Amino acid sequence: MQNPFQNAMAQLDKVAKIKNFGNGFIARLKTPDRNIKIEIPVKMDNGSVKTFEGYRVQYNNALGPYKGGIRYHPDTEINEVKALAFWMVLKCAVTGIPMGGSKGGITVDPKELSKGELERLSRGWVRGLSDILGSYKDVPAPDVNTTPEIMDWMADEFEKITGEKTRAVITGKPLDKGGSEGRNTSTAQGAFYAFEAFKKELNLPEKCKVAIQGFGNAGSYAAIIWRKAGHKVIAVSESKGGIYNPNGLNIPKLVEYKKKTGNIFGFPESKNIANSELLATKCDVLIPAAFENQITAENAGNVQTRAILEIANGPTTPEADEILLKRKIPVVPDILANSGGVIVSYFEWEQNLKNEHWSEKEVFKKLEKIIKNNAEEIMKKAHESKTSLRMGAFILALERIKAKMLIS
Ligand code: GLU
Numbered sequence: 069m070q071n072p073f074q075n076a077m078a079q080l081d082k083v084a085k086i087k088n089f090g091n092g093f094i095a096r097l098k099t100p101d102r103n104i105k106i107e108i109p110v111k112m113d114n115g116s117v118k119t120f121e122g123y124r125v126q127y128n129n130a131l132g133p134y135k136g137g138i139r140y141h142p143d144t145e146i147n148e149v150k151a152l153a154f155w156m157v158l159k160c161a162v163t164g165i166p167m168g169g170s171k172g173g174i175t176v177d178p179k180e181l182s183k184g185e186l187e188r189l190s191r192g193w194v195r196g197l198s199d200i201l202g203s204y205k206d207v208p209a210p211d212v213n214t215t216p217e218i219m220d221w222m223a224d225e226f227e228k229i230t231g232e233k234t235r236a237v238i239t240g241k242p243l244d245k246g247g248s249e250g251r252n253t254s255t256a257q258g259a260f261y262a263f264e265a266f267k268k269e270l271n272l273p274e275k276c277k278v279a280i281q282g283f284g285n286a287g288s289y290a291a292i293i294w295r296k297a298g299h300k301v302i303a304v305s306e307s308k309g310g311i312y313n314p315n316g317l318n319i320p321k322l323v324e325y326k327k328k329t330g331n332i333f334g335f336p337e338s339k340n341i342a343n344s345e346l347l348a349t350k351c352d353v354l355i356p357a358a359f360e361n362q363i364t365a366e367n368a369g370n371v372q373t374r375a376i377l378e379i380a381n382g383p384t385t386p387e388a389d390e391i392l393l394k395r396k397i398p399v400v401p402d403i404l405a406n407s408g409g410v411i412v413s414y415f416e417w418e419q420n421l422k423n424e425h426w427s428e429k430e431v432f433k434k435l436e437k438i439i440k441n442n443a444e445e446i447m448k449k450a451h452e453s454k455t456s457l458r459m460g461a462f463i464l465a466l467e468r469i470k471a472k473m474l475i476s
Contacts, residue, residue: 070385072151072360078386080154083462086453092475093466100153102126105146106196108174110189113182122174122193125153126206129168130472131161133204135410137211137240138172138193138218149173151360152211155381156410159403161465162446163438165414170206172197178213190218194225201226203236203421209413210240212284212359216252220245236420239413248416249428251409254435256289258408259379260297261436263353265443266400266457270375272352279303279349279373281310282358283332286379286406288323290357295319305346306331307358311338312349348372356383363388371397378402393456401458403465404439404446411435 077098084094108120123146126134136156139149149171157169174193178186200206210219223238223246235246243249250257276299280287283306291301300316311317311332318337325335333340347354347367354373356362360382363371368388376392377400378384384392384399392399415431418424442464450460 070361070364071147072382073147073154075361075382075385076151076154079458079462082386083459083466086455086459087463087466089466089470090475093470093473096473096475097128097154097157097466097469100125100127100150101129102200103146103150104197104200106193108189108192108196110185110192112185120174120176120189120192122172122196123149124170124172124197124200124206124208125149126170126200127153127168128157128469130469131168132166133168133202134170134206135160135167135209135413136169136171137209137409138174138214139211140174140176140178140213142175142177144173144175148360152381155403157469158462158465159407159410161468162403162461163407163411163442164468165411165438167207167410167414170208171211172208173211186218187221190221191225194222195229198226198229201237202230203232203234203417207236207413207417208238209410210285214240216240216242216245216247219247234420234423236417239416240409241416246416246420248412248419248431249426250431250435251412251416252285253289253293254412254431255286255379255406255409256293257432258411258435258439259286259290259355259377259405260293261408261439262400262405262443263294263377265440266375266377266398266447269447270398270400272374275299276352277302277316277350278353278355279346279351280355280357281305281343281346281362281383282356282380283326284358286409287355287357288326290355290379291317291319292323302351303341303346303349304332305341305343307343309333309343310341310346311335312341312345313338344370353377356380359383361385363392365391368392369395371395373397375400377405379406381406389456389458399456399458401461403461404442408435408439411438
Protein backbone atom coordinates (compact mmCIF):
# COMPACT_ATOMS: atom_id res chain seq x y z
CA MET A 69 0.00 0.00 0.00
CA GLN A 70 1.16 3.52 -0.74
CA ASN A 71 2.34 5.52 2.24
CA PRO A 72 -0.52 7.95 3.01
CA PHE A 73 1.86 10.57 4.41
CA GLN A 74 3.79 10.66 1.13
CA ASN A 75 0.46 11.14 -0.64
CA ALA A 76 -0.45 14.02 1.67
CA MET A 77 2.92 15.67 1.08
CA ALA A 78 2.56 15.20 -2.69
CA GLN A 79 -0.72 17.14 -2.44
CA LEU A 80 1.08 19.88 -0.53
CA ASP A 81 3.86 20.07 -3.15
CA LYS A 82 1.23 20.30 -5.85
CA VAL A 83 -0.58 23.25 -4.28
CA ALA A 84 2.76 25.02 -3.75
CA LYS A 85 3.24 24.90 -7.53
CA ILE A 86 -0.18 26.42 -8.16
CA LYS A 87 0.16 29.25 -5.65
CA ASN A 88 3.25 30.72 -4.02
CA PHE A 89 2.92 30.28 -0.27
CA GLY A 90 6.64 30.77 0.46
CA ASN A 91 9.15 27.95 0.86
CA GLY A 92 9.50 28.41 4.62
CA PHE A 93 5.78 27.94 5.20
CA ILE A 94 5.51 24.85 3.01
CA ALA A 95 8.64 23.32 4.60
CA ARG A 96 7.21 23.96 8.09
CA LEU A 97 4.01 22.12 7.15
CA LYS A 98 5.98 19.01 6.21
CA THR A 99 6.74 18.19 9.84
CA PRO A 100 4.23 17.83 12.67
CA ASP A 101 4.72 19.82 15.89
CA ARG A 102 4.77 16.58 17.90
CA ASN A 103 4.93 12.96 16.94
CA ILE A 104 4.26 10.70 19.90
CA LYS A 105 4.31 6.95 20.28
CA ILE A 106 3.38 5.27 23.54
CA GLU A 107 3.35 1.71 24.84
CA ILE A 108 0.07 0.75 26.51
CA PRO A 109 0.20 -2.28 28.83
CA VAL A 110 -3.23 -3.88 29.24
CA LYS A 111 -4.27 -6.56 31.69
CA MET A 112 -6.06 -9.17 29.57
CA ASP A 113 -9.01 -11.23 30.83
CA ASN A 114 -6.80 -14.34 31.15
CA GLY A 115 -4.51 -12.54 33.61
CA SER A 116 -1.62 -11.92 31.18
CA VAL A 117 -0.37 -8.42 30.28
CA LYS A 118 -0.23 -7.43 26.62
CA THR A 119 1.40 -4.25 25.37
CA PHE A 120 -0.16 -2.25 22.52
CA GLU A 121 1.31 0.60 20.49
CA GLY A 122 -0.54 3.92 20.60
CA TYR A 123 0.02 7.19 18.78
CA ARG A 124 -0.82 10.87 18.86
CA VAL A 125 0.41 13.24 16.22
CA GLN A 126 -0.15 16.92 17.02
CA TYR A 127 0.40 18.46 13.64
CA ASN A 128 -0.34 22.17 13.82
CA ASN A 129 -2.24 24.45 16.23
CA ALA A 130 -2.01 27.82 14.50
CA LEU A 131 -5.80 28.10 14.41
CA GLY A 132 -6.69 26.66 17.84
CA PRO A 133 -6.33 23.58 20.07
CA TYR A 134 -5.27 20.41 18.24
CA LYS A 135 -8.33 18.41 17.13
CA GLY A 136 -8.71 14.97 15.64
CA GLY A 137 -10.01 11.45 16.09
CA ILE A 138 -8.48 8.18 17.29
CA ARG A 139 -8.44 5.11 15.07
CA TYR A 140 -8.29 1.48 16.26
CA HIS A 141 -7.10 -0.76 13.45
CA PRO A 142 -4.54 -3.55 12.94
CA ASP A 143 -2.97 -1.56 10.04
CA THR A 144 -2.70 1.70 11.99
CA GLU A 145 0.89 2.95 11.96
CA ILE A 146 2.69 6.25 12.29
CA ASN A 147 2.59 7.31 8.61
CA GLU A 148 -1.15 6.84 8.47
CA VAL A 149 -1.64 8.81 11.70
CA LYS A 150 0.65 11.59 10.44
CA ALA A 151 -1.28 11.88 7.17
CA LEU A 152 -4.62 11.92 8.95
CA ALA A 153 -3.33 14.59 11.37
CA PHE A 154 -2.17 16.74 8.44
CA TRP A 155 -5.58 16.42 6.78
CA MET A 156 -7.22 17.45 10.09
CA VAL A 157 -5.20 20.69 10.03
CA LEU A 158 -6.54 21.50 6.58
CA LYS A 159 -10.03 20.28 7.40
CA CYS A 160 -10.43 22.59 10.38
CA ALA A 161 -8.97 25.48 8.40
CA VAL A 162 -11.16 24.96 5.34
CA THR A 163 -14.32 24.95 7.48
CA GLY A 164 -13.17 28.03 9.40
CA ILE A 165 -13.49 26.45 12.87
CA PRO A 166 -10.94 27.64 15.46
CA MET A 167 -9.11 24.34 15.82
CA GLY A 168 -5.77 22.91 14.78
CA GLY A 169 -5.16 19.36 13.64
CA SER A 170 -4.04 16.12 15.27
CA LYS A 171 -4.82 12.41 15.07
CA GLY A 172 -4.37 9.35 17.21
CA GLY A 173 -4.51 5.63 16.95
CA ILE A 174 -3.81 2.24 18.41
CA THR A 175 -2.54 -0.72 16.41
CA VAL A 176 -5.22 -3.22 17.39
CA ASP A 177 -8.12 -5.23 16.01
CA PRO A 178 -10.81 -4.21 18.51
CA LYS A 179 -12.96 -7.21 17.49
CA GLU A 180 -10.41 -9.48 19.16
CA LEU A 181 -10.80 -7.79 22.57
CA SER A 182 -13.49 -8.26 25.22
CA LYS A 183 -15.36 -5.16 26.33
CA GLY A 184 -13.32 -4.99 29.53
CA GLU A 185 -10.03 -5.26 27.63
CA LEU A 186 -11.16 -2.54 25.22
CA GLU A 187 -12.04 -0.25 28.13
CA ARG A 188 -8.67 -0.81 29.84
CA LEU A 189 -6.85 -0.19 26.54
CA SER A 190 -8.77 3.05 25.91
CA ARG A 191 -8.17 4.33 29.43
CA GLY A 192 -4.48 3.39 29.02
CA TRP A 193 -4.22 5.53 25.87
CA VAL A 194 -5.49 8.56 27.85
CA ARG A 195 -3.16 7.82 30.82
CA GLY A 196 -0.18 7.70 28.50
CA LEU A 197 -1.07 11.03 26.90
CA SER A 198 -2.89 12.97 29.64
CA ASP A 199 -0.15 15.63 29.87
CA ILE A 200 -0.67 16.74 26.31
CA LEU A 201 -4.48 16.42 26.12
CA GLY A 202 -6.94 19.06 27.39
CA SER A 203 -9.89 21.22 26.29
CA TYR A 204 -7.53 24.01 25.23
CA LYS A 205 -4.61 21.75 24.23
CA ASP A 206 -5.72 18.73 22.20
CA VAL A 207 -9.25 17.35 21.85
CA PRO A 208 -9.65 13.76 20.55
CA ALA A 209 -12.80 12.27 19.00
CA PRO A 210 -13.99 9.05 17.31
CA ASP A 211 -12.64 7.71 14.03
CA VAL A 212 -12.61 4.22 12.47
CA ASN A 213 -13.70 1.59 15.06
CA THR A 214 -13.97 4.02 17.97
CA THR A 215 -17.40 4.71 19.48
CA PRO A 216 -19.22 7.14 21.80
CA GLU A 217 -18.81 4.57 24.59
CA ILE A 218 -15.02 4.59 24.11
CA MET A 219 -15.07 8.41 24.17
CA ASP A 220 -16.98 8.26 27.46
CA TRP A 221 -14.33 5.98 29.05
CA MET A 222 -11.62 8.35 27.83
CA ALA A 223 -13.36 11.49 29.13
CA ASP A 224 -13.88 9.73 32.47
CA GLU A 225 -10.21 8.70 32.69
CA PHE A 226 -9.11 12.25 31.91
CA GLU A 227 -11.41 13.62 34.60
CA LYS A 228 -10.01 11.12 37.15
CA ILE A 229 -6.44 12.20 36.36
CA THR A 230 -6.95 15.97 36.17
CA GLY A 231 -10.18 16.71 38.07
CA GLU A 232 -11.40 18.73 35.06
CA LYS A 233 -15.15 18.29 34.83
CA THR A 234 -16.35 20.00 31.64
CA ARG A 235 -15.79 16.86 29.50
CA ALA A 236 -14.79 19.21 26.67
CA VAL A 237 -11.48 17.33 26.34
CA ILE A 238 -13.11 14.61 24.21
CA THR A 239 -15.92 14.93 21.66
CA GLY A 240 -18.23 12.32 20.17
CA LYS A 241 -19.43 11.29 23.65
CA PRO A 242 -22.82 9.64 24.25
CA LEU A 243 -25.74 12.08 24.35
CA ASP A 244 -26.37 11.67 28.08
CA LYS A 245 -22.65 12.04 28.90
CA GLY A 246 -22.02 15.46 27.36
CA GLY A 247 -22.39 14.50 23.70
CA SER A 248 -24.00 16.73 21.08
CA GLU A 249 -27.24 16.10 19.26
CA GLY A 250 -26.48 15.07 15.70
CA ARG A 251 -22.82 14.06 16.26
CA ASN A 252 -23.41 10.42 15.28
CA THR A 253 -24.82 11.26 11.86
CA SER A 254 -22.88 14.50 11.36
CA THR A 255 -20.21 13.22 8.95
CA ALA A 256 -22.80 11.84 6.55
CA GLN A 257 -25.11 14.85 7.03
CA GLY A 258 -22.25 17.25 6.30
CA ALA A 259 -21.35 15.24 3.20
CA PHE A 260 -24.92 15.59 1.99
CA TYR A 261 -24.80 19.38 2.45
CA ALA A 262 -21.54 19.41 0.48
CA PHE A 263 -23.20 17.35 -2.27
CA GLU A 264 -26.07 19.85 -2.44
CA ALA A 265 -23.66 22.79 -2.50
CA PHE A 266 -21.64 21.35 -5.42
CA LYS A 267 -24.51 19.78 -7.35
CA LYS A 268 -24.82 22.54 -9.94
CA GLU A 269 -21.05 22.92 -10.35
CA LEU A 270 -20.78 19.17 -10.97
CA ASN A 271 -23.67 19.14 -13.45
CA LEU A 272 -25.49 16.42 -11.55
CA PRO A 273 -29.09 15.41 -12.33
CA GLU A 274 -31.89 16.28 -9.90
CA LYS A 275 -32.07 12.68 -8.65
CA CYS A 276 -28.79 10.80 -8.61
CA LYS A 277 -27.68 7.19 -8.70
CA VAL A 278 -25.18 6.71 -5.92
CA ALA A 279 -22.60 4.00 -5.10
CA ILE A 280 -21.05 3.94 -1.63
CA GLN A 281 -17.86 2.13 -0.62
CA GLY A 282 -18.00 1.39 3.12
CA PHE A 283 -21.00 0.64 5.32
CA GLY A 284 -19.61 1.75 8.69
CA ASN A 285 -20.86 4.77 10.62
CA ALA A 286 -20.39 7.35 7.86
CA GLY A 287 -21.25 5.09 4.89
CA SER A 288 -24.44 3.62 6.33
CA TYR A 289 -25.81 6.97 7.48
CA ALA A 290 -24.93 8.43 4.08
CA ALA A 291 -26.94 5.66 2.40
CA ILE A 292 -29.92 6.45 4.65
CA ILE A 293 -29.71 10.21 4.08
CA TRP A 294 -29.31 10.04 0.27
CA ARG A 295 -32.17 7.58 -0.09
CA LYS A 296 -34.45 9.64 2.16
CA ALA A 297 -33.79 12.63 -0.09
CA GLY A 298 -35.08 10.61 -3.08
CA HIS A 299 -31.80 9.49 -4.66
CA LYS A 300 -31.13 5.86 -5.58
CA VAL A 301 -28.37 4.08 -3.69
CA ILE A 302 -27.57 1.37 -6.24
CA ALA A 303 -24.46 -0.21 -4.68
CA VAL A 304 -22.80 -0.41 -1.28
CA SER A 305 -19.83 -2.41 -0.07
CA GLU A 306 -17.87 -3.49 2.98
CA SER A 307 -14.27 -4.73 3.19
CA LYS A 308 -15.12 -8.16 1.76
CA GLY A 309 -17.26 -6.93 -1.13
CA GLY A 310 -20.62 -5.38 -1.86
CA ILE A 311 -24.12 -5.62 -3.29
CA TYR A 312 -25.76 -4.02 -6.30
CA ASN A 313 -29.28 -3.31 -7.52
CA PRO A 314 -29.64 -0.91 -10.49
CA ASN A 315 -33.13 0.07 -9.30
CA GLY A 316 -31.91 1.13 -5.86
CA LEU A 317 -31.39 -0.76 -2.61
CA ASN A 318 -33.90 -0.54 0.21
CA ILE A 319 -31.48 0.92 2.76
CA PRO A 320 -33.59 0.80 5.96
CA LYS A 321 -34.20 -2.93 5.25
CA LEU A 322 -30.49 -3.42 4.51
CA VAL A 323 -29.54 -1.88 7.86
CA GLU A 324 -31.93 -4.35 9.56
CA TYR A 325 -30.53 -7.22 7.49
CA LYS A 326 -26.97 -6.35 8.48
CA LYS A 327 -27.95 -6.20 12.14
CA LYS A 328 -29.48 -9.67 11.88
CA THR A 329 -26.91 -11.46 9.72
CA GLY A 330 -23.73 -9.52 10.52
CA ASN A 331 -23.06 -8.54 6.90
CA ILE A 332 -24.68 -7.23 3.73
CA PHE A 333 -24.20 -10.23 1.39
CA GLY A 334 -27.21 -12.13 0.12
CA PHE A 335 -29.55 -9.18 0.68
CA PRO A 336 -32.80 -9.87 -1.25
CA GLU A 337 -33.10 -8.37 -4.74
CA SER A 338 -29.41 -7.61 -4.99
CA LYS A 339 -26.38 -9.09 -6.69
CA ASN A 340 -23.12 -9.66 -4.78
CA ILE A 341 -20.22 -7.71 -6.28
CA ALA A 342 -16.47 -7.38 -5.63
CA ASN A 343 -14.98 -4.17 -4.24
CA SER A 344 -13.36 -3.45 -7.60
CA GLU A 345 -16.80 -3.63 -9.25
CA LEU A 346 -18.23 -1.20 -6.69
CA LEU A 347 -15.64 1.40 -7.65
CA ALA A 348 -16.41 0.81 -11.35
CA THR A 349 -20.21 1.04 -10.93
CA LYS A 350 -21.87 3.26 -13.52
CA CYS A 351 -23.43 5.99 -11.38
CA ASP A 352 -23.75 9.75 -10.90
CA VAL A 353 -21.94 10.00 -7.57
CA LEU A 354 -19.33 7.60 -6.24
CA ILE A 355 -18.80 7.95 -2.50
CA PRO A 356 -15.70 6.31 -1.01
CA ALA A 357 -16.50 6.10 2.72
CA ALA A 358 -13.96 3.57 3.98
CA PHE A 359 -10.17 4.01 3.97
CA GLU A 360 -7.34 5.86 2.26
CA ASN A 361 -5.74 4.72 -1.03
CA GLN A 362 -8.84 3.20 -2.64
CA ILE A 363 -8.95 5.07 -5.96
CA THR A 364 -5.46 4.63 -7.36
CA ALA A 365 -3.50 4.86 -10.64
CA GLU A 366 -4.52 1.22 -11.28
CA ASN A 367 -8.30 1.65 -11.06
CA ALA A 368 -8.97 5.38 -11.69
CA GLY A 369 -9.36 4.57 -15.38
CA ASN A 370 -12.23 2.18 -14.60
CA VAL A 371 -14.33 4.61 -12.58
CA GLN A 372 -17.64 5.30 -14.32
CA THR A 373 -19.20 8.11 -12.34
CA ARG A 374 -19.97 11.75 -13.06
CA ALA A 375 -18.42 12.86 -9.76
CA ILE A 376 -16.69 11.57 -6.63
CA LEU A 377 -17.52 12.76 -3.11
CA GLU A 378 -14.93 11.72 -0.54
CA ILE A 379 -16.36 10.78 2.84
CA ALA A 380 -13.27 8.74 3.76
CA ASN A 381 -10.02 10.53 4.53
CA GLY A 382 -7.53 10.34 1.67
CA PRO A 383 -9.34 7.74 -0.51
CA THR A 384 -7.90 9.09 -3.78
CA THR A 385 -4.13 9.00 -4.42
CA PRO A 386 -2.41 11.98 -6.11
CA GLU A 387 -1.79 9.85 -9.24
CA ALA A 388 -5.47 8.94 -9.40
CA ASP A 389 -6.35 12.64 -9.01
CA GLU A 390 -4.37 13.40 -12.18
CA ILE A 391 -6.15 10.66 -14.12
CA LEU A 392 -9.57 11.81 -12.91
CA LEU A 393 -8.76 15.42 -13.82
CA LYS A 394 -7.88 14.33 -17.36
CA ARG A 395 -11.06 12.26 -17.56
CA LYS A 396 -13.04 15.32 -16.32
CA ILE A 397 -14.41 13.50 -13.28
CA PRO A 398 -14.52 16.09 -10.49
CA VAL A 399 -13.72 15.16 -6.89
CA VAL A 400 -15.33 16.91 -3.92
CA PRO A 401 -12.37 16.68 -1.53
CA ASP A 402 -12.43 14.91 1.82
CA ILE A 403 -11.34 17.95 3.80
CA LEU A 404 -14.70 19.58 3.12
CA ALA A 405 -16.90 16.57 2.21
CA ASN A 406 -16.26 14.72 5.49
CA SER A 407 -15.86 17.75 7.74
CA GLY A 408 -19.35 17.42 9.27
CA GLY A 409 -17.89 15.19 12.00
CA VAL A 410 -15.32 17.64 13.25
CA ILE A 411 -17.64 20.62 12.86
CA VAL A 412 -20.22 19.03 15.15
CA SER A 413 -17.34 17.96 17.45
CA TYR A 414 -16.47 21.65 17.68
CA PHE A 415 -20.12 22.40 18.52
CA GLU A 416 -19.97 19.70 21.24
CA TRP A 417 -16.79 21.27 22.68
CA GLU A 418 -18.44 24.69 22.71
CA GLN A 419 -21.61 23.35 24.39
CA ASN A 420 -19.53 21.58 27.07
CA LEU A 421 -17.52 24.70 27.84
CA LYS A 422 -20.66 26.85 28.07
CA ASN A 423 -22.72 24.15 29.77
CA GLU A 424 -25.37 24.30 27.03
CA HIS A 425 -27.31 21.71 25.06
CA TRP A 426 -28.41 22.62 21.53
CA SER A 427 -31.24 20.93 19.58
CA GLU A 428 -30.46 18.75 16.56
CA LYS A 429 -32.25 21.31 14.37
CA GLU A 430 -29.95 24.07 15.62
CA VAL A 431 -26.86 21.88 15.18
CA PHE A 432 -27.70 20.95 11.58
CA LYS A 433 -28.69 24.50 10.66
CA LYS A 434 -25.27 25.76 11.76
CA LEU A 435 -23.54 22.80 10.09
CA GLU A 436 -25.30 23.45 6.78
CA LYS A 437 -24.32 27.11 6.81
CA ILE A 438 -20.64 26.36 7.45
CA ILE A 439 -20.41 23.70 4.73
CA LYS A 440 -22.32 25.66 2.10
CA ASN A 441 -20.46 28.95 2.69
CA ASN A 442 -17.08 27.27 2.50
CA ALA A 443 -18.09 25.22 -0.55
CA GLU A 444 -18.68 28.57 -2.31
CA GLU A 445 -15.25 29.81 -1.20
CA ILE A 446 -13.61 26.63 -2.49
CA MET A 447 -15.28 26.98 -5.90
CA LYS A 448 -14.07 30.58 -6.10
CA LYS A 449 -10.48 29.56 -5.32
CA ALA A 450 -10.60 26.67 -7.80
CA HIS A 451 -11.98 28.90 -10.58
CA GLU A 452 -9.51 31.72 -9.84
CA SER A 453 -6.53 29.38 -10.14
CA LYS A 454 -8.16 27.19 -12.84
CA THR A 455 -7.53 24.11 -10.77
CA SER A 456 -9.35 21.19 -9.14
CA LEU A 457 -11.72 21.48 -6.18
CA ARG A 458 -9.10 19.72 -4.01
CA MET A 459 -6.48 22.31 -4.86
CA GLY A 460 -9.08 25.09 -4.38
CA ALA A 461 -9.78 23.71 -0.88
CA PHE A 462 -6.05 23.47 -0.11
CA ILE A 463 -5.50 27.09 -1.21
CA LEU A 464 -8.35 28.31 1.01
CA ALA A 465 -7.11 26.30 4.01
CA LEU A 466 -3.44 27.26 3.61
CA GLU A 467 -4.27 30.97 3.27
CA ARG A 468 -6.16 30.83 6.56
CA ILE A 469 -3.34 28.95 8.33
CA LYS A 470 -0.60 31.15 6.94
CA ALA A 471 -2.40 34.28 8.12
CA LYS A 472 -1.96 33.03 11.70
CA MET A 473 1.66 31.89 11.39
CA LEU A 474 4.73 34.07 11.59
CA ILE A 475 6.59 32.19 8.90
CA SER A 476 6.90 33.26 5.27
N1 GLU B 1 -12.40 11.42 12.88
C1 GLU B 1 -13.19 12.43 12.27
C2 GLU B 1 -12.46 13.03 11.08
O1 GLU B 1 -11.60 12.40 10.49
C3 GLU B 1 -13.71 13.45 13.27
C4 GLU B 1 -12.66 14.22 14.04
C5 GLU B 1 -13.20 15.05 15.19
O2 GLU B 1 -14.40 15.06 15.41
O3 GLU B 1 -12.38 15.67 15.85
O4 GLU B 1 -12.75 14.11 10.65
